[in-house]
Amino acid sequence: xFAPAIGIQEDPVTGNGNGPLGAYLVHNGIVGADNGxxxxxxxxxxxxxxxxxxEVTVDVVAGQPKMVRITGDAVINFKTExxx
Numbered sequence: 351x352f353a354p355a356i357g358i359q360e361d362p363v364t365g366n367g368n369g370p371l372g373a374y375l376v377h378n379g380i381v382g383a384d385n386g387x388x389x390x391x392x393x394x395x396x397x398x399x400x401x402x403x404x405e406v407t408v409d410v411v412a413g414q415p416k417m418v419r420i421t422g423d424a425v426i427n428f429k430t431e432x433x434x
Contacts, residue, residue, distance in 0.1 A: 362395030363402030365420035372406040373415040383410035400427075 375381045376388050389407045404422035408415045 362398055362400035363392075363404055363422070364394065365404065365406075368392050368394075368404065368406050369418045369420050372408040373418050376408050376410055376413075376415045379413075383408070383413070386410050 372388060372390065376383055381388050387407055387409050389405060392404050392406060393401065394404075395401045402422065404420055407419045407421075409417040409419075
């Protein structure tokens with residue numbers, strides 16, 4: 351997620367990009383789907399000093415993506431409240 355208007359210049363590790371990437375790779379036949387699923391490990395955030403790892407799994411039915419799961423550990427870097 352990129353949201354510079356609210357101060358997020360870069361989300362160091364993002365499921366918003368990598369989940370759809372997995373579905374895209376399956377949908378377009380770029381990767382095979384062994385045993386009805388395709389899984390890859392991702393690594394992001396090193397360039398900004400906030401590295402992270404995640405796993406994306408795409409369940410495949412009849413050669414097409416049906417469900418995408420993203421797993422990994424997460425930490426809260428800060429917490430705040432906004433009054434509107």
